[in-house]
Amino acid sequence: MSTDFDAIVVGAGPAGSCAAIVLARSGKRVALIERGPFAGSKNMYGGVVYPRILDELIPNWWEEAPIQRWVTRRSTMLLTDTQALTIDFRSQNWGAPPYNGATAYRPDFDAWLADHAVAAGAVLVTSTTVTGLIRHTNGAVTGVHTDRPDGDLTAPIVIACDGVNSFLAKEAGLYPDVDADNYTLGVKETISLPKETIDERFAVTDREGVDIEILGGTNGVNGGGFVYTQLDTVAVGVVLKLSKLAAQKTRPEQILANLKAHPAIAPLIKGGEIKEYSAHVIPEAGYEMMPKLTADGLMVAGDAAAMCLAAGIWLEGVNFAMASGMYAGEAAVEAIKSGNCNASGLAGYRKRLENTFVLQDHKKLRHAPHLVLSDRVQHLYPQMVANLVERMFTVDNPKPKPGIRRILKQERKRAGVKLSDLARDGWTGFRSFG
Amino acid sequence: MSQQQISFEERMAHSEFRVHERAHIVVDGKVCAECSTTECVTACPANLFVPTAAGGIVFNYEQCFECGTCYLVCNKEGAISWSYPEGGHGIVFQRT
Numbered sequence: 001m002s003t004d005f006d007a008i009v010v011g012a013g014p015a016g017s018c019a020a021i022v023l024a025r026s027g028k029r030v031a032l033i034e035r036g037p038f039a040g041s042k043n044m045y046g047g048v049v050y051p052r053i054l055d056e057l058i059p060n061w062w063e064e065a066p067i068q069r070w071v072t073r074r075s076t077m078l079l080t081d082t083q084a085l086t087i088d089f090r091s092q093n094w095g096a097p098p099y100n101g102a103t104a105y106r107p108d109f110d111a112w113l114a115d116h117a118v119a120a121g122a123v124l125v126t127s128t129t130v131t132g133l134i135r136h137t138n139g140a141v142t143g144v145h146t147d148r149p150d151g152d153l154t155a156p157i158v159i160a161c162d163g164v165n166s167f168l169a170k171e172a173g174l175y176p177d178v179d180a181d182n183y184t185l186g187v188k189e190t191i192s193l194p195k196e197t198i199d200e201r202f203a204v205t206d207r208e209g210v211d212i213e214i215l216g217g218t219n220g221v222n223g224g225g226f227v228y229t230q231l232d233t234v235a236v237g238v239v240l241k242l243s244k245l246a247a248q249k250t251r252p253e254q255i256l257a258n259l260k261a262h263p264a265i266a267p268l269i270k271g272g273e274i275k276e277y278s279a280h281v282i283p284e285a286g287y288e289m290m291p292k293l294t295a296d297g298l299m300v301a302g303d304a305a306a307m308c309l310a311a312g313i314w315l316e317g318v319n320f321a322m323a324s325g326m327y328a329g330e331a332a333v334e335a336i337k338s339g340n341c342n343a344s345g346l347a348g349y350r351k352r353l354e355n356t357f358v359l360q361d362h363k364k365l366r367h368a369p370h371l372v373l374s375d376r377v378q379h380l381y382p383q384m385v386a387n388l389v390e391r392m393f394t395v396d397n398p399k400p401k402p403g404i405r406r407i408l409k410q411e412r413k414r415a416g417v418k419l420s421d422l423a424r425d426g427w428t429g430f431r432s433f434g
Numbered sequence: 435m436s437q438q439q440i441s442f443e444e445r446m447a448h449s450e451f452r453v454h455e456r457a458h459i460v461v462d463g464k465v466c467a468e469c470s471t472t473e474c475v476t477a478c479p480a481n482l483f484v485p486t487a488a489g490g491i492v493f494n495y496e497q498c499f500e501c502g503t504c505y506l507v508c509n510k511e512g513a514i515s516w517s518y519p520e521g522g523h524g525i526v527f528q529r530t
Contacts, residue, residue, distance in 0.1 A: 035518055037452070041526045042500060066530070107529040127522025147521050165502040167517070180506045187479045189445075190528075246473035246507040253479065257439060276528050277445045279479035279499040281506065 005029045005123075005155040007332050008144055010130045010168060012039035014318045015302025015325030016161035017113040021057055022329025024120035028336060031153060032114065032122045033146065035129040040110030042163070044280040046186060047228035047235045048101040048211050049109060049318040055098070057326060058116060062099055066108035068230035069209025070094060071101035073202070076313065077264065079217035079225070083386040084264035086212075095208050103209050103228050103235075109318075133158065133171055133298070140342065141172065141297035156341040157332045159299045161325055164281045166291075166304035174291035174300060180242045182285035184223055184310070184373075187252045188237030189260070191272035195232045201268050202229055213315060215372075216382040217262055219255045221248050222373045226315075227268060234269050236260055239282060239310075241373055252279070282317075284310045284373070287359075287366040296342040299328045299349050307358065311365040312372035313433065320358055327352035368432040376421055384415035442481055451497050454523035458516065459495040459504070465513040466491040473507035474514065499525050 007023050009016045012034035023030040036042045048071060054061040072095040078085040094100040118124050134143035134152060143154035160168035164183070169175055193201075202210040214225035222241040227234060238256050245252065259265055283289060283306035290306045293299065301307065302321035309316045331349035335341045353359040371377060388411045392404060412422070459482070466472075467490050474483040475491070479501065483493045498519075505516040518524070 035521050036524075037522050037526060038529075040529075042524075044499075044527055105528070105530055107527045111529065129518050129521040131517075178506070183506055185477065185479060185501065185503050242477065242503060242507050246471075246477045249476050251476055251481065253442070253445060253481075274440060274445065274448060276448045278449065278527060279501050279503075281501045281503055 003143070003154040003156060005031045005153065006336055007031075007157040007159060008033065008153055008155040009122075009159045009161060010144060011161035011163055011302070011304070012114045012117070012124060012126075013043055013110055013161055013163065013302055013321060014113055015304070015307070015321040015328075016159070017110065017117045018057060018322045018325035019159045019161060019301060019329035019332070020117035020122040021120050022326055023332055024117060024122040026333045028333060030122045031155070032117050032124045033128050033130055033144070033153075034114070034124065034126045037127050038107070038111055039114030039124070039126070040107035043106040043110050044186070044188065044278040045106055045317060046188070046226050046237060046239070046315060047103050048315075049104055050101050050316055051319065051322075052098060053319050053323045053326070062097055064112075065102075066104055066112050067207075068103040068105065069204075069207050070099050071103065071211045072208040073204060073210040074101070075210065075212040077212055077214045078382045078385060079214055079262060079264060080383050080386045082263075083390060084262075085386055085389055101211060103211075103230050105230070130162065130168065133168060139296060141295065157297055157299070157335060157346070159301060159325070159328050159332065160304050161302045161321075162304050164283050164303040166300065168298075169291050169300045169304050172295050172298055174293075174295060179289070180246075182283065182289040183242045184239045184282045184284040185242055185245060185252060185279065186237055186239045186282050187256055187277070187279045188235050189256065189274050190230070190233045190235050190276040190278070191269050192233050192275045193269070193272040198229050198232065198234060204229070213313075214259070215312075215378070217259045217265075219248070219250050219258055220379065221245050221250065221255060222375070222378045225259050227265065233275055234272060236265065236269060241284070242281075253277070282310060283308050285369050286310060287362040288370070290362070293350055293353070294343045294346045299331065299346055301325045301328045307362070309361060309365065310372070311368035311432070314365070323356065323358050324353060327356070327358070365432050367428050371425060371428050371432065374425070376417065376425060380415050380417050384411050384417055387411045387414065446480065446497050449497070450526040450528070452523045452526060453496045454520045456520065457495040458519040458524070459493060459498065460515040461491060461493050462513050462515075463490050465510045469510050469513065471509060473509060474504040477503050477507045479503065
């Protein structure tokens, strides 16, 4: 049967573009369909990308990628209403090739990756929404319907990189059920400030940048916050568990406004002007919510497959999207060569994910998202730890210094933390992160 | 508590929306009239769902971030039908 393309990739985000790059470089006819007017126009994230997975596809990517700043300072901050405890790490090694994390605007970064797909020979079709799957009578996916006139496109393989809401994965029945508990909402303000002001306030120079991850400060809604530096903007945002947000009756922009007003955050952004307000849903539960990854003629990658890693101390997603897209592309090339584009012919996709960080990290950290968003980690432990540190460093002479073990016991009791829960959470954390 | 409150209109004024004439969100007012929890009213980051004095919900789709929060938090089967806007329309995040 003759088809319009060898493969159709839906969504020109990091997963879709990497899939298209691999396919096009193997000489396959590949369509990359994007519903926005340009690649990246629908995409928003917390703010840090870890691009090392690109070493294979785009050697020396750092010389051309539209990066704002290289993250050389990484802080983990614990907030209560009146306290802040920060673990701050700086490494100049992260400010030189091959770098580590970087801040970038997604409309810039994603458009740059899509350009590479086009350069490799992929056909990028923008301003086109895929409205459904075309399926053979035997159920196999054989193409997509789009909202263009005569917009049906056929191919033996469709790779759905259509984002967190993936209507294609749902249509194919790969998501058994959709539970709001598995998702968080991220809202963010991008705030303009002069570069020199950002450099001074965040203690960085040149292209060095800062990534601050925050536990607490979200008005009692389970989630977290973040502050990232771009060249002449600072991004401040909160990530909120959907089910808790809806129940709490405080609107997301109000929670964000309260974080911005916190004494530990307000001075960082003082005088800045809002440049953009944006929002996006995150597939927070990771491995525990992942859909089936393949069907006959279909693979799912990136956020569409819940590849986002929200594991508290590690918050990544674009790298998992790029890798899953790349491996889906490789599996597609393999399947086309073998002439078997059914789920069995596409089995190389899952195999590649399992043999690499993509599913190995997700499997190992499968309990981490739940632990990090649990009520105890969210509401009890931060207060307990902050109070403990405050008492350690409060000099209230003429009293002598209290023993740390004693105040730990007192503060644990005051916070209402049971030893058995602490032990259980500690064990879960140790198994995940250790 | 916040030191520099801005109005919601000003917050949204910086985002570009290429509005299509077809609404990509459809709300069934009859279902919403029976809803007392109105999760969408609280959670939608673009504040698109507004309760009316009569106990219903008015909504607009024009300034939608297309995030999906509304249908994910909604507890009422069939209340919110949600699809992506026509290609080339809807939210366009900023490039440098």
